[in-house]
Amino acid sequence: MLKRVLPHPVLSITLTFVWLALVNKITLGNLILGGALGMIVPLVTAPYWPDRPTLRNPLMAAEYILVVLWDIVVANVQVAMIILFKRNDAIHSKWVTIPLDLTSAEAITVLAGTITMTPGTVSVTLSADGSNLLVHCLHTDDPEAVRDQIKARYERRLMEVFQ
Numbered sequence: 001m002l003k004r005v006l007p008h009p010v011l012s013i014t015l016t017f018v019w020l021a022l023v024n025k026i027t028l029g030n031l032i033l034g035g036a037l038g039m040i041v042p043l044v045t046a047p048y049w050p051d052r053p054t055l056r057n058p059l060m061a062a063e064y065i066l067v068v069l070w071d072i073v074v075a076n077v078q079v080a081m082i083i084l085f086k087r088n089d090a091i092h093s094k095w096v097t098i099p100l101d102l103t104s105a106e107a108i109t110v111l112a113g114t115i116t117m118t119p120g121t122v123s124v125t126l127s128a129d130g131s132n133l134l135v136h137c138l139h140t141d142d143p144e145a146v147r148d149q150i151k152a153r154y155e156r157r158l159m160e161v162f163q
Contacts, residue, residue, distance in 0.1 A: 005039075007046040012038035053106040057160050064157045068114050071153065075119040082120070082139050095124075096143045098133040098150055107162040108133070114154055121146075 006012055019034030020026055055061055082091060102108050112123035112133060120138040127133075140146050 006042070008042040008049070011042050014038075015041055053104060053162055055161055056163065060157055060160045064154075064161060067153060067157065068117070071118055075121075079119040079138060086139070091139050092141055094137050094140050094143045094146070096135045096137055096140075096146050096150075098135055098147050098155075100131055100133055100155065101151075102155060102158060102163070103130075104162045105130075107158045110162075111150075111154055111158055115150065 016031075016034040016038035019037055020030060023030050023034075100108060100111075102111060108126065108130065112126065115121050115123045115133075115135055122136045124134045124136055135146070135150070137143065137146050
């Protein structure tokens with residue numbers, strides 16, 4: 001019964017909070033409208049999510065978010081140092097292919113988004129069979145180390161969250 005009324009409870013809560021953040025004012029009317037949107041949108045879109053992802057380990061998801069936030073701060077400092085203090089000929093941009101063990105489309109999307117959000121790296125494309133992710137790295141002398149770091153810090157955690 002609850003699944004029929006609230007097919008995606010996390011999405012419902014997220015939409016309500018996003019609405020409140022967008023209007024930037026918490027009133028009873030905004031809370032009711034946000035709650036209504038949070039219930040209606042998932043109900044309308046439920047048929048398009050037949051195999052919706054589930055979080056297998058919510059605590060690992062929280063750890064993943066903290067790791068990503070920390071890495072974003074550290075990468076911002078590293079990119080600033082590269083831009084400010086390295087000569088152009090000393091910057092070694094590289095293409096790095098990341099072989100994926102992830103199979104869930106949602107997990108691969110989160111991984112690609114995480115890589116792009118982290119300054120200094122950009123996810124460029126996913127291979128047709130979904131087994132490799134091409135990443136551009138602003139500066140590295142060791143592409144294999146970048147690959148190993150992405151797999152160890154992000155992919156391993158995402159596997160525990162989604163699979």
